[in-house]
Amino acid sequence: MARDETFGKVMEIIGRYAKNKDAIEGATEDTNILEDLKVNSARLVDVILDFEDEFDIEVDDEDADAVNTVGDAVTLIEAKLA
Amino acid sequence: MTDLTRRARLALWVQREVGRVLSVFWIPASAFALRYVMGYRIKNVARLRKRFRALMAESDEPVLICANHLTMVDSMLVAWALGGTWWYFFHYRRMPWNLPEYRNFTSLWFGRAAMWITKCIPIRRGGRREHVSAVLKRIKYLLSRGETALVFAEGGRSRTGRVQLDSIAYGMGRITSSVRNCRALVVYLRGDRQRTWSTVPAMGDSFYVDFEVLRPHSERTGMRRSREFAQQIAQRLVGMEEKYFARRK
Numbered sequence: 001m002a003r004d005e006t007f008g009k010v011m012e013i014i015g016r017y018a019k020n021k022d023a024i025e026g027a028t029e030d031t032n033i034l035e036d037l038k039v040n041s042a043r044l045v046d047v048i049l050d051f052e053d054e055f056d057i058e059v060d061d062e063d064a065d066a067v068n069t070v071g072d073a074v075t076l077i078e079a080k081l082a
Numbered sequence: 083m084t085d086l087t088r089r090a091r092l093a094l095w096v097q098r099e100v101g102r103v104l105s106v107f108w109i110p111a112s113a114f115a116l117r118y119v120m121g122y123r124i125k126n127v128a129r130l131r132k133r134f135r136a137l138m139a140e141s142d143e144p145v146l147i148c149a150n151h152l153t154m155v156d157s158m159l160v161a162w163a164l165g166g167t168w169w170y171f172f173h174y175r176r177m178p179w180n181l182p183e184y185r186n187f188t189s190l191w192f193g194r195a196a197m198w199i200t201k202c203i204p205i206r207r208g209g210r211r212e213h214v215s216a217v218l219k220r221i222k223y224l225l226s227r228g229e230t231a232l233v234f235a236e237g238g239r240s241r242t243g244r245v246q247l248d249s250i251a252y253g254m255g256r257i258t259s260s261v262r263n264c265r266a267l268v269v270y271l272r273g274d275r276q277r278t279w280s281t282v283p284a285m286g287d288s289f290y291v292d293f294e295v296l297r298p299h300s301e302r303t304g305m306r307r308s309r310e311f312a313q314q315i316a317q318r319l320v321g322m323e324e325k326y327f328a329r330r331k
Binding site: 034035040041042044045046048049052058059060061062064065066067068 | 207208210211212214237248249250256308
């Protein structure tokens with residue numbers, strides 16, 4: 001799967017939980033999921049579990065701890081799919 | 083087994099022991115402030131403490147206190163309500179470690195010092211995941227060593243005045259699912275005059291406090307297991323809140 005395609009799916013999932021809908025439009029890989037997109041930290045686990053379902057991967061807590069930006073999420077998913 | 087470095091373990095040991103030595107000052111001072119300065123009162127306190135002390139005497143298994151959160155002194159109130167004052171001198175490991183929001187207490191040096199002495203590990207809620215994870219690792223280590231910790235089931239103070247299931251703290255599920263034999267002590271605390279969230283409860287308020295022991299379970303693994311644990315704890319808290327409001331009618 002191309003990185004752009006992964007990015008698009010990641011943004012689609014994060015978009016369900018983001019409170020800052022305006023920031024979704026201009027999001028890049030450097031966009032911080034909690035601070036910029038205003039995803040509630042309590043919801044971040046739901047985002048990660050949606051990644052698991054969407055990409056058929058398993059993410060543990062240690063992996064999830066490294067996810068701060070959209071790019072981190074894309075990198076994690078690509079590594080799991082490799 | 084622990085994920086903590088030797089240095090981190092030593093730092094926690096020093097913090098605990100210095101706090102323990104100074105506890106002859108800070109525990110009575112805290113209780114005095116709550117009881118006589120603020121005029122707070124815990125309803126049925128003798129029966130509550132008897133239950134709590136009996137529970138603690140039953141087993142050495144780790145206990146994570148999971149409470150609702152309406153004011154900034156809830157952790158002090160819960161510790162005082164459950165254990166009293168003198169009992170903690172002899173059961174210092176049962177004085178819960180707390181995870182206060184970093185920004186609320188660390189602007190002045192004496193705030194930082196007071197936090198350090200009183201078994202607090204500051205956390206930046208919603209902060210970088212590595213930081214949150216490092217704090218949770220310290221709490222897991224402490225629980226595995228027989229210490230007690232307190233977390234708020236909703237992470238922050240409830241903005242509605244009721245337990246908010248949509249903002250439950252995943253961390254409490256992560257801790258209880260990964261610390262062997264960890265029990266959740268679900269605590270519901272509420273002042274009679276507490277309508278919604280605030281900085282401190284009204285002076286002279288009387289508090290209803292109740293607790294139930296929960297051993298969360300799940301057939302799942304990984305993050306889904308932790309999430310189910312957190313949901314079960316939060317659901318229990320909601321049930322306790324419903325019981326509280328039903329009694330008030």
